[in-house]
Amino acid sequence: MSDEKAKRTDIGTLGEFGLIDHLAKNNVQYNASTLKSIGDDAAVIDNNGLLTVVTTDAMVEGIHFDLIYTPLKHLGYKAVVSNLSDIYAMNAIPKHITVSLAISNRFSVEALEEFYSGIYAACKAYGVDLIGGDTCSSNKGMFISITAIGQGEKEKLCYRNTAKVGDLICVTGNLGASFVGLQLLERERQIYLSNPGVQPDLEEQKYVIGRQLKPEARRDMIEAFAKNNLVPTSMIDISDGLASELFHICKQSNVGAIVEESGVPIHPETELLAIKFKLDPITCALSGGEDYELLFTIDPKDLDKVKYLPDIYIMGEIVERKEGVKLHTKGGNIHDIKAQGWLHF
Amino acid sequence: MSDEKAKRTDIGTLGEFGLIDHLAKNNVQYNASTLKSIGDDAAVIDNNGLLTVVTTDAMVEGIHFDLIYTPLKHLGYKAVVSNLSDIYAMNAIPKHITVSLAISNRFSVEALEEFYSGIYAACKAYGVDLIGGDTCSSNKGMFISITAIGQGEKEKLCYRNTAKVGDLICVTGNLGASFVGLQLLERERQIYLSNPGVQPDLEEQKYVIGRQLKPEARRDMIEAFAKNNLVPTSMIDISDGLASELFHICKQSNVGAIVEESGVPIHPETELLAIKFKLDPITCALSGGEDYELLFTIDPKDLDKVKYLPDIYIMGEIVERKEGVKLHTKGGNIHDIKAQGWLHF
Numbered sequence: 100m101s102d103e104k105a106k107r108t109d110i111g112t113l114g115e116f117g118l119i120d121h122l123a124k125n126n127v128q129y130n131a132s133t134l135k136s137i138g139d140d141a142a143v144i145d146n147n148g149l150l151t152v153v154t155t156d157a158m159v160e161g162i163h164f165d166l167i168y169t170p171l172k173h174l175g176y177k178a179v180v181s182n183l184s185d186i187y188a189m190n191a192i193p194k195h196i197t198v199s200l201a202i203s204n205r206f207s208v209e210a211l212e213e214f215y216s217g218i219y220a221a222c223k224a225y226g227v228d229l230i231g232g233d234t235c236s237s238n239k240g241m242f243i244s245i246t247a248i249g250q251g252e253k254e255k256l257c258y259r260n261t262a263k264v265g266d267l268i269c270v271t272g273n274l275g276a277s278f279v280g281l282q283l284l285e286r287e288r289q290i291y292l293s294n295p296g297v298q299p300d301l302e303e304q305k306y307v308i309g310r311q312l313k314p315e316a317r318r319d320m321i322e323a324f325a326k327n328n329l330v331p332t333s334m335i336d337i338s339d340g341l342a343s344e345l346f347h348i349c350k351q352s353n354v355g356a357i358v359e360e361s362g363v364p365i366h367p368e369t370e371l372l373a374i375k376f377k378l379d380p381i382t383c384a385l386s387g388g389e390d391y392e393l394l395f396t397i398d399p400k401d402l403d404k405v406k407y408l409p410d411i412y413i414m415g416e417i418v419e420r421k422e423g424v425k426l427h428t429k430g431g432n433i434h435d436i437k438a439q440g441w442l443h444f
Numbered sequence: 445m446s447d448e449k450a451k452r453t454d455i456g457t458l459g460e461f462g463l464i465d466h467l468a469k470n471n472v473q474y475n476a477s478t479l480k481s482i483g484d485d486a487a488v489i490d491n492n493g494l495l496t497v498v499t500t501d502a503m504v505e506g507i508h509f510d511l512i513y514t515p516l517k518h519l520g521y522k523a524v525v526s527n528l529s530d531i532y533a534m535n536a537i538p539k540h541i542t543v544s545l546a547i548s549n550r551f552s553v554e555a556l557e558e559f560y561s562g563i564y565a566a567c568k569a570y571g572v573d574l575i576g577g578d579t580c581s582s583n584k585g586m587f588i589s590i591t592a593i594g595q596g597e598k599e600k601l602c603y604r605n606t607a608k609v610g611d612l613i614c615v616t617g618n619l620g621a622s623f624v625g626l627q628l629l630e631r632e633r634q635i636y637l638s639n640p641g642v643q644p645d646l647e648e649q650k651y652v653i654g655r656q657l658k659p660e661a662r663r664d665m666i667e668a669f670a671k672n673n674l675v676p677t678s679m680i681d682i683s684d685g686l687a688s689e690l691f692h693i694c695k696q697s698n699v700g701a702i703v704e705e706s707g708v709p710i711h712p713e714t715e716l717l718a719i720k721f722k723l724d725p726i727t728c729a730l731s732g733g734e735d736y737e738l739l740f741t742i743d744p745k746d747l748d749k750v751k752y753l754p755d756i757y758i759m760g761e762i763v764e765r766k767e768g769v770k771l772h773t774k775g776g777n778i779h780d781i782k783a784q785g786w787l788h789f
Contacts, residue, residue: 108553110581118579121553122560129571130539132595142575144540144593146491155542155591157578162546194475195489197500199544199589201507208453208466215467226474230487233502233589234463236455240582244544244589246500248489250477 138351139259140188140336143251150256152249154185160241167291168284171210173312174243175217181338182247183225184316184391188336189258190324191251193225198232199244206241225318255325257334257395260351266332266396268356268415269405271320273364274341275380278387279372280304280311286376306368314391320411329404331395340388342436345424348396355422358436360429362414385426385436483696484604485533485681488596495601497594499530505586512636513629516555518657519588520562526683527592528570529661529736533681534603535669536596538570543577544589551586570663600670602679602740605696611677611741613701613760614750616665618709619686620725623732624717625649625656631721651713659736665756674749676740685733687781690769693741700767703781705774707759730771730781 113121123137134150135143141154158164158178166174179196186193198218202211211234222229227247283304290297316336324330333352335344341363349356363384373380396417397405405411415427424436458466468482479495480488486499503509503523511519524541531538543563547556556579567574572592628649635642661681669675678697680689686708694701708729718725741762742750750756760772771779 106552106554110547110549110551110553110556113553115579118553118556122556122579125560125564126574127564127568128573129567130573132539133573133575136573136575137577142540142542144496144575146494146496146595149491149494151489151491151496151593153540153542153576153591153593155544155577155589157544157546157580157587157589159546159580159582159587161583162581194477195487195498197487197498197591199500199502199591201502201504201587202455204455206455207451208455208458208463209451211455211463211467215470219470219472222474223472228473228475228478228481229471230478230481230489231498232482232500234460234467235502235504236507237504237585237587238506239584242502242504242546242582242587242589244500244502244578244587246498246542246544246591248496248498248593250491 135258140185143189143256148253150191150251150253152186152189152191152251152256153246154182155244155246156182156185157242157244165288166241167288169312171213172217172220175214176221176313178243178245179218179221179227180314180316181391182245183227184336184338186247186249187316187318187321188334188393189249189251190255190321190330190334191249192321193227193247193249195228195230195248196222197230197246200232200234201237201242203237203239225316255330257331259333259335259348262333262348262352262354262396262417264354264417264419265399266417267399267402267413268358268394268396268417270341270364270392270394270412270414271317271410272390272392273366273369274337274390274392275373275383275387276307276310276366276369277314277389278383279369279376280307282376282378283307283372284311304368304372306366307372311389314389316391317393320393323408327404327408329397329401331397334393334395337390337392337394338388340386341394342385344394345436348394349424353420355418355420356415356424357418357422357427358415358425359427362412364412480603485530488534488601493598495536495596495598497531497534497536497596497601498591499527500589500591501527501530502587502589510633511586512633514657516558517562517565520559521566521658523588523590524563524566524572525659525661526736527590528572529681529683531592531594532661532663532666533679533738534594534596535600535666535675535679536594537666538572538592538594540573540575540593541567542575542591545577545579546582546587548582548584570661600675602676604678604680604693607678607693607697607699607741607762609699609762609764610744611762612744612747612758613703613739613741613762614756614758615686615709615737615739616662616756617735617737618711618714619682619735619737620718620728620732621652621655621711621714622659622734623728624714624721625652627721627723628652628717629656649713649717651711652717656734659734661736662738665738668753672749672753674742674746676742679738679740682735682737682739683733685731686739687730689739690781693739694765694769698765700763700765701760701769702763702767702772703760703770704772707757709757
């Protein structure tokens with residue numbers, strides 16, 4: 100109690116990534132089997148040549164999800180998928196998960212079953228085994244932490260720090276839809292709270308709602324890479340938004356990037372709704388997050404392998420670090436891209 | 445919203461282990477590499493012969509710990525140790541951990557550093573690498589989930605379901621101290637809350653307080669087993685109390701057990717304080733929990749290997765299932781031992 104006047108720094112001042120860097124600076128490594136520690140989509144452990152890839156992600160009620168508009172089954176599914184996405188982003192195959200859960204006793208057994216039915220549905224869809232976990236009570240709020248464990252091959256794993264000048268920047272699927280879906284759900288929530296009689300009509304926006312509530316991980320892409328003997332030079336999954344992920348690759352690889360606005364894939368429904376919400380569609384794509392698409396770079400000599408794969412878009416090029424991280428707009432201007440993690444604190 | 449009147453079962457009605465069984469009943473296995481799933485101290489994954497052992501444990505503020513009397517450094521240390529204990533209980537060696545953390549913004553960066561200094565201290569003490577995790581905010585309360593990953597050999601791993609009739613029941617260290625330490629801290633907390641001017645005097649009870657706030661995992665025992673070529677026939681760590689763990693072994697091995705009260709090791713300070721609190725010392729040892737000692741069974745032919753190892757106590761024998769799980773008291777009576785997990789809900 101004598102330390103009341105000791106130094107006090109607000110967590111918010113460091114930001115999410117600053118905080119991780121700050122806490123990790125005292126991290127010491129004792130095992131030679133630790134090939135990759137904090138700082139990528141997942142850690143890598145060497146088991147006599149066969150690699151084990153491990154990632155952990157937490158979700159907190161009121162911060163990452165709102166149970167007013169999130170069905171518990173979807174929540175369970177999404178909690179698993181967001182972790183599997185990190186394993187795929189290493190170009191590895193997820194095989195096992197553990198689920199740690201704290202819930203208040205206002206939850207019924209049936210509600211918990213709903214949540215687990217989503218967990219099991221994701222396990223089935225991705226061929227992953229639930230092998231352990233912990234379920235305990237909280238005084239308030241729901242907390243989910245999932246650890247996913249996968250297998251990979253040394254020559255095929257993809258990291259964030261291995262992009263090279265001249266590499267092409269590629270992205271799968273389309274971006275910003277999940278963020279726009281969230282805006283829509285938030286709006287409906289406000290309407291519902293101020294007038295509980297009004298039922299939401301979300302039928303016409305099924306696509307963006309689905310991207311927010313039931314995202315999928317790009318297992319298909321990792322399988323397509325393997326089939327076409329393509330190993331990206333770097334890779335990351337898009338959970339915090341394209342801009343933030345691109346900054347991770349550029350910072351860790353010590354390079355810059357130039358992205359063509361015209362090359363950033365945005366779904367027509369995302370575009371329409373963004374405009375309706377008076378949001379810039381490209382901003383939604385750059386900073387929206389929760390897309391769970393893959394951002395990766397390839398050596399230009401692999402262009403032919405990528406060109407004929409569906410759902411992959413080439414949207415820029417890796418350049419020298421001193422050139423920065425820039426967006427070449429459709430109007431012909433060059434803008435700095437700003438990194439932005441989720442600002443939770 | 446139309447399901448308001450659907451069936452609603454209180455989580456509390458199932459109990460901790462009932463809930464786990466209930467939720468695990470739909471669990472399907474897709475990977476041949478899953479050698480052991482839910483139901484032991486840890487899960488076991490086969491990596492071409494080398495085994496990966498994985499466990500996850502969660503701790504919730506207000507349920508598992510109280511920040512009024514738990515220093516953050518100790519909390520970080522204990523959170524790691526309780527997970528390592530599960531890996532050792534498989535007769536495996538922990539190598540890696542991931543830490544998932546949710547905290548409210550009332551925490552300062554310095555408070556978080558304190559917590560992580562405990563994490564790192566445990567990593568150093570046990571030669572374990574922190575390889576990943578997630579730190580995010582909560583609206584209220586602190587939530588910690590740690591996953592520990594270890595390595596083991598196929599012929600040496602110890603499970604809960606392999607005890608045989610005639611095996612001797614052994615335990616390391618002593619039991620009940622952590623529980624009695626908790627009672628003491630809770631009492632001081634009440635005194636502090638009703639009269640904040642009174643400073644607690646815990647000097648004389650250092651041992652039980654230490655057992656509660658800064659427990660250790662029995663790495664030394666696992667190393668002693670290896671050195672003496674001893675492979676227990678079954679093993680479990682004591683986190684929920686001796687009775688509960690003994691029931692796990694008996695249920696999963698389809699056997700019964702008889703325990704000699706005189707064989708249950710209790711520290712003199714535990715005994716004295718228990719009596720002061722009007723608690724039965726043997727009840728504290730049987731149901732207290734958080735001892736992080738090892739409960740294991742050995743083939744009688746291995747008796748000589750155990751007899752000369754320090755800090756191991758032989759306290760009973762595995763019998764036929766139909767004989768139940770019994771305590772032979774110092775007074776010569778036979779009592780049923782009742783299982784009791786933590787009743788959190």
